Amino acid sequence: MAFMLLFGLWIVLGLFSSSYAYHPASLPDIEDEHFIQDCVEQHNNFRSKVNPLASNMRMMTWDSALAKTAKAWAKKCHFGHNIYLETPRKVHPTFTPVGENIWTGSFSLFSVGKALRDWYNEVNDYTFESNSCTKVCGHYTQIVWATSYKVGCAVQFCQRVTNTGITNGAHFVCNYGPAGNYPTKPYKSGRPCSDCMGEKCIQNLCENPERDQLRSMCYLLLLGMHSLFFRIAIIFLRLRHVCILGYFSWSPDWDITKSSPKASSHPFFPYPTKPPQKPPHHSPLHPTKPQQKPPHSSPSYSTPSHSACDSSCIAVLVLRISSLLITFGTVVLLSKRYPQMFIYE
Template identity: 40%
Template sequence: MSANLQVLISVTVLLGLVSCEPVFDIKDPAFIEGCVREHNRHRTSVSPSAANMRYMTRDEGLAWAQAWARFCVFKHNIHLREVKRMHPIFTSVGENIWAGAPYSSFKPESAVKSWADEVRDYHYDTNQCTKVCGHYTQVVWADSYKVGCAAQACPNGVAETRFSTQPGVIFVCNYATAGNYRGVSPYRAGASCSSCGRDTCENNLCRNSTRDAPQRYNWRPDWEPLRSSANSTGGSSDSLFCRAVVIIRLISIPFIFASVYCLQGHYQLFAYE
């Protein structure tokens, strides 16, 4: 096989690997349910029991975690402390990030569980960690009652990880109100729901129909990499963008063939010493 043909095959393979679509649609009911259910599963079973643990529900504004996930970098969002750049209503937003490879390694429930498993390194009595446990404390932060998650495929790898050169997945969850305030315990120890006030108690969690109701926002972050004139969460504008990218790449294939032909017949035009 000629070197030029090898180049052509390599380029074609790379074109096939490129993707701008998430691993899961952030509006997919099964994905949403898996993320929310797994968070509440760990919130309901904390030890010691929590007197004020709120039930957690999904928020579409927080689901713009997808915007940061698209950068495919294993670092916290640089806009977390910038008011109204993370959410149109909440002024404080927390964040947990998970990354893994290959794609098949990812399940939202498993990722959330990996954060919750940090409980082994957290000591409630002293509110101290022996190792990393901030992901756990955010998962069970009593006043964090809204969550939005997104998972992004990263064909070229997730930067700042040991698998940065192989296809991977990054999973980001945003929380409101934010947790992990220095010197503050994630929840108040006591009989389950004993500090719920007028809320109802369900599976050891404080529920409030008004607070738990879904909200709609005509908003998307101004730093979102696929930002366009559309103002709905996810949706057709992103799909159109991705389709346009694919079409442009497909159109470029004949030019790649032509370039290879020129290299074969007129190699001196591209010869450099």
């Protein structure tokens, strides 16, 4: 009787734990309209409520090229920053360098809102007046960097994330253009939109449809060159992949899978103007030291953040351990009741 009860309990626990199985197909792709809207709205929501209020905070819009880069890097399931962030045309057809935030945690815990809140909550360790951090706060400052107005994000299911102990996790990457985290304050304080130079003010953010319009550098060059000779010459420039193929067909050449997604029809699209200065590369595996007096004028990259196992993850772990103990107990009972069962000659 005891054996039957243990066996039944073992089956029930097995079924219950399997209901928490991780399914990578349930994570959104970079073409998912709800995912795009969620990423953009969450960023703008946090940007609009900074304290003190910002006078020059730009509204963020979606960038499909940044999203492709985020997806390509997330697929590597590596807990560290993209090694190509500083290399021209490796992470974006125009922006160089590109900013980046990374969040890694248990699959069941992930949501865009959760990841963004974890990044934004670093504000508790940041002092605006002195532009200093008591701990890591680079994820927060990148989110509220006033001149970063393009964002592209992606999330990847990873059976194992290298450089962490996380398995069956969600690996979430957001890239930003232009890059933030220069050793200056992330924005100017003052009356919302007062430094927007006539741009439309929406929810304390500066909106400029002309700036946000999708235009390649090739287009801008051709706009001021009416000579056929110059138009032909541009094709042979290093920007020819942008001119000939178009912005939407761009994808990072280091993406070994080369699964270039189709362009989204979403109204949030890119384009930059001035590329920032080349940044140094900081180790992504160690917290960046808070700088009271920044020694240089280049952007820095903050340590990727990851979350501990959530309640669902812990429940699965407990259930599986319980199943092992019950299995062991069943074997012990069987060996006592049928002593010859495990004897081999």
